[in-house]
Amino acid sequence: MSSASSVTILVPALNEENYIRHAINSLIPTNKNLDYELIVVDGGSTDRTCQIAQEMSAANPRIQVASNSARFQAAAVNTGVRIAKPESDTIIRADCHAEYPPGFVGGVVRELRELNVASVVVPMRTIGTTFLQRAIAAAQNSRLGNGGSPHRTEIRSRYVDHGHHAAFDRRAFVSVGGYDESFTHNEDAELDIRLIKSGAKIWLCSDFGITYFPRKSFVALARQYFNHGAGRARTMFKHRNPPKLRQLLPLAASGMNLCSVVLGISVGWPFFLPALAYLGACTAWGGVLAQSEGDLACLASGPAAMIMHHGWAAGFVCMAIRLTIRK
Secondary structure: OOOOOEEEEEEEEOOOOOOHHHHHHHHOOOOOOOEEEEEEEEOOOOOOHHHHHHHHHHHOOOEEEEEOOOOOHHHHHHHHHHHOOOOOOEEEEOOOOEEOOOOHHHHHHHHHHHHOOOEEEEOEEEOOOOHHHHHHHHHHHOHHHHOOOHHHHOOOOEEEOOOEEEEEEHHHHHHOOOOOOOOOOOHHHHHHHHHHHOOOOEEEOHHHOEEEOOOOOHHHHHHHHHHHHHHHHHHHHHHOOOOOHHHHHHHHHHHHHHHHHHHHHHOOHHHHHHHHHHHHHHHHHHHHHHHHHOOHHHHHHHHHHHHHHHHHHHHHHHHHHHHHHHO
């Protein structure tokens, strides 16, 4: 890698005292030829997040702390891009809820430059520590939970239209306007659509997959997936893109279950059968995962997947109705 390479690593943060130190330590480049700065863009944390970041900055002057009054990640990254040092030609977007493999920053920067692409995305595998977190992780890693999304399932590098954001060519990012700050969620997929429309290419690099730490409760999981579904609806309405099959499935399952329960109550018990079949299939999937993984926590991955499906569908439908009424 050229000694002229200059990288800005952006770490949006909001109440991440349990994760930020480990995430930053896993992001610090070991390549001595790589000139970098790392900016923690804080959205108004009320815990020790900023204090930890300031302590790390005192030990390593390349680490800085900036504020993000808008709080959301889209605004945090855009703010970081604006304040990054002028010579920085590559932007790394990182998450506090993740652990990065050795050589991550240098590796994705190398892929970005050698392939001359606008963006490098990476696979993401979820792991947990508590019982429920392990259950949620198992659901998110399985096709029942992720629907076969490439950055969740791919083991080979290839060009894609979306993935977990890792590195950007700064000029390409700025040229399409950066993230849409009106998006609180799904800003990554929305940006990828604009990048592809501009003629840019996105490369999925399978060599530098990251570890992600999921939510620790079903309530937090439901809230997260409601927001994901709402964000996806906004993206589809903005760009007039039809949903993919993996996005239609939770909508279909939720619609079927709702009709099944309503008709079962109002007409008769046989109409409960479709909902019971869905419940049984998800429960059985959890049993299979528990056996294959050797972890009893996976038994709860069935309920986790159901929460993900229905939370996503509810968020999507609510946002779709809201956007339709606005017209």
